[in-house]
Amino acid sequence: GDWSSDVCSSDLATQAAADLPGPRIRLGMALSGLGEFRGAARAFKMALQLEPRWPELGPSLEELFGPDNDIAKNTVMQRALAWTKADIRDPDRLWVMGILLWFNEDLDAARKVFETAVQLTEGASPAMAFLKAGTTPVPAAAAAPAAAVGDVPPAPTPEAPIPMPD
Numbered sequence: 001g002d003w004s005s006d007v008c009s010s011d012l013a014t015q016a017a018a019d020l021p022g023p024r025i026r027l028g029m030a031l032s033g034l035g036e037f038r039g040a041a042r043a044f045k046m047a048l049q050l051e052p053r054w055p056e057l058g059p060s061l062e063e064l065f066g067p068d069n070d071i072a073k074n075t076v077m078q079r080a081l082a083w084t085k086a087d088i089r090d091p092d093r094l095w096v097m098g099i100l101l102w103f104n105e106d107l108d109a110a111r112k113v114f115e116t117a118v119q120l121t122e123g124a125s126p127a128m129a130f131l132k133a134g135t136t137p138v139p140a141a142a143a144a145p146a147a148a149v150g151d152v153p154p155a156p157t158p159e160a161p162i163p164m165p166d
Contacts, residue, residue: 019050020050021046021047021048021050021051021054022047024043024046024047024050025043025044025047025054025059025064027039027040027043028041028043028044028047028096028099029061029064029065029076031043032076032079032080032096032100033072033076035079035083037080037092037093037096038092040096041092041093041096044095044096044099044126045095045126048126048129052129053133054129055102055129055132055133056133058103059103060103060104060105061073061100061103061104061105064103073104076100077100077104080096080097080100083096083097084096084097084113088116089120091117091120091121091125091127094113094114094116094117094120094125094127095114095117095125095126095127097113098110098113098117098127098130099130102130110130111130111131113127114127114128114130114131115131118131
């Protein structure tokens with residue numbers, strides 16, 4: 001993608017919607033795409049402050065990058081990994097790497113990275129929110145209230161049979 005224009009538009013969106021996490025998440029991803037991981041770390045921290053449920057709500061990297069952008073996504077992941085390895089004891093590096101792993105749905109690796117960040121900060125890392133979440137990110141439409149997405153059947157209970165397609 002064109003990371004520079006993404007940063008510019010995301011930066012404008014964060015100014016226009018200062019209380020919404022989405023523009024901060026997109027800004028963090030765009031900054032990651034440019035290799036500006038310190039700025040990405042700040043944007044991700046602000047997104048988490050604005051939406052404490054961000055670990056559960058997503059969006060996934062596939063949603064952010066698009067389904068046909070595996071090369072761009074993998075390039076960002078590789079750059080972030082190299083940056084993290086350059087100082088493996090830097091909690092901000094671990095924070096960014098953990099977020100990228102988490103929203104790439106590599107939860108086990110993300111948890112290990114987040115646990116290290118939490119140990120290094122003696123529990124002060126924002127990564128605690130992700131460790132407490134313990135669930136995979138869900139697409140935004142699935143996280144929306146049922147009234148917003150129409151008639152949605154109730155979630156199955158352990159006693160209820162699982163509905164099968166006809």
